[in-house]
Amino acid sequence: MPELPEVETVRAGAEPHLVGRRVAEIEFARADLRWPIPIDELGRLRGRTCTAVARRSKYLLLCFDGPERPIAVVHLGMSGRLAVDLHARRAAPPPWKKHEHWRMRFQDRLVRYVDPRRFGALGFATAAGLAAHPWLAPLGQEPLEPGFDGAFLHRISRKKKCSVKSLLMDARLVVGVGNIYASESCWLARVRPRRAAGSLRVADCDALAAAVQHVLRAAIASGGTSFRDFVGVDEGAGYFARELQVYERSGETCRRCGATIRRTVDVGRSTYWCAGCQR
DNA sequence: CAACCCACCTGACTGC
DNA sequence: TGCAGTCAGGTGGGTT
Numbered sequence: 001m002p003e004l005p006e007v008e009t010v011r012a013g014a015e016p017h018l019v020g021r022r023v024a025e026i027e028f029a030r031a032d033l034r035w036p037i038p039i040d041e042l043g044r045l046r047g048r049t050c051t052a053v054a055r056r057s058k059y060l061l062l063c064f065d066g067p068e069r070p071i072a073v074v075h076l077g078m079s080g081r082l083a084v085d086l087h088a089r090r091a092a093p094p095p096w097k098k099h100e101h102w103r104m105r106f107q108d109r110l111v112r113y114v115d116p117r118r119f120g121a122l123g124f125a126t127a128a129g130l131a132a133h134p135w136l137a138p139l140g141q142e143p144l145e146p147g148f149d150g151a152f153l154h155r156i157s158r159k160k161k162c163s164v165k166s167l168l169m170d171a172r173l174v175v176g177v178g179n180i181y182a183s184e185s186c187w188l189a190r191v192r193p194r195r196a197a198g199s200l201r202v203a204d205c206d207a208l209a210a211a212v213q214h215v216l217r218a219a220i221a222s223g224g225t226s227f228r229d230f231v232g233v234d235e236g237a238g239y240f241a242r243e244l245q246v247y248e249r250s251g252e253t254c255r256r257c258g259a260t261i262r263r264t265v266d267v268g269r270s271t272y273w274c275a276g277c278q279r
Numbered sequence: 280c281a282a283c284c285c286a287c288c289t290g291a292c293t294g295c
Numbered sequence: 296t297g298c299a300g301t302c303a304g305g306t307g308g309g310t311t
Contacts, residue, residue: 002304034287034306058305078304079289099289117288119305162282171306178304225304267284270302283311293301 002076004058004143004176005219009238010082011055017084017109018050018062025105029096034077034121037102041124044070045104057139057175061130069127073135077119085110140173143212148174150206157197157205164200165193165271168212177212180225180247183272185211187246187256192278193271194264218243246272 002010023045031037048064055061060082062072074082085094086109093105099116113122125133141148156173157164168174168182177185186193188211191204200208219225224238225247245255250263250272259276 006304075305077288077306115288116290117303119287160281166282169305180304268302281311283309285309286307287305289303291302293299295297295299 003178006224009224015053021106022049038124071125073123075121079117080115080120083112150209153205160197167197
C-alpha cells in the first residue's frame with residue numbers, strides 16, 4: 001500500500017480537485033471491496049460540498065458539508081489509487097476503467113477509485129462519529145504529530161518481545177509506517193529490524209523516532225515511492241525510490257559502511273538491512 | 280494478552 | 296507461447 005507518505009501525496013493531490021465542489025453523483029461498480037460498501041449511507045453525499053480532504057493513518061477522509069457533516073473514509077489497500085478526470089460540464093461520463101470500483105461525479109470532473117487487488121475499503125462516518133468509527137478507533141500515534149518521540153517509543157516498547165520492525169508497523173501503536181519505511185527507518189537509526197523491541201535503549205529510541213520522522217518527511221517531499229501499480233492522484237510518479245537506502249537493495253552495497261545489504265523474510269514480508277552498521 | 284500465521288485478490292515478472 | 300512459482304505498499308481474524 002501506499003504507506004503514510006503515499007497517502008499524504010494522494011491527499012494533497014486530491015484536495016484541490018475536491019474542496020469546494022458539490023457531489024453530483026456517487027456510483028458503484030460493485031458492492032464490496034475488502035468489506036461491504038455502505039452504499040445507502042454514502043448516498044447521503046449526493047448534493048453535498050466537499051469541505052476538506054484529511055488523513056488519519058493511511059485513511060483518506062473526504063469531508064462534506066451539511067447538518068451531519070458526512071465523511072467518506074477511503075483506504076487504498078495495497079494497490080488502490082484515485083484518478084481524476086476533467087471533462088466538459090455536459091459531457092457523458094466515461095466508461096468504467098478496469099478495476100474501477102466507485103466514482104464521484106462533480107460538475108466538471110470525475111474522481112475514480114481504482115484498486116486491482118481490492119484490499120482497499122470505502123466507509124462512511126459523520127464528523128461526530130468519526131473517532132468512534134471501527135476502522136479509526138483502534139489507531140495509535142501519528143508519527144508526524146506531537147507526542148511521537150524517543151520517550152514515546154521507549155514507553156511502548158517496554159517488555160515487548162516482538163521485533164523493532166513489527167513494533168513500528170503495529171498500527172495500534174504507531175500509524176503510517178509500512179513495510180518500506182520500517183526497513184528504511186531501522187537502517188537510518190542503525191538498529192537491526194529483528195532486534196527485540198524491549199531491548200531498545202533510550203538512545204536507540206531517540207534515534208528511531210528521529211529516523212521515522214526524517215524518512216517519512218523526505219518521502220512526502222519526494223511525492224512518495226513509486227513502484228509497480230501505485231501512482232499519485234495525478235498519475236505523477238513518486239521519486240522517493242531513488243532515495244531508498246535498503247529497500248529492494250539486497251546484494252547491493254550499503255552506502256554507509258560498504259557491507260552487503262541483506263534481505264530476510266518474516267511472515268512472508270521482506271525486510272532489508274545491513275549487518276555491517278545496524279545493531 | 281502477545282506473538283505468530285494466514286487469508287483476502289490481481290498482476291507482473293522469472294525460469295523452465 | 297505457456298505455465299507454474301514467487302512476489303508486491305495492508306490489516307483483521309484466528310490460533311497458539
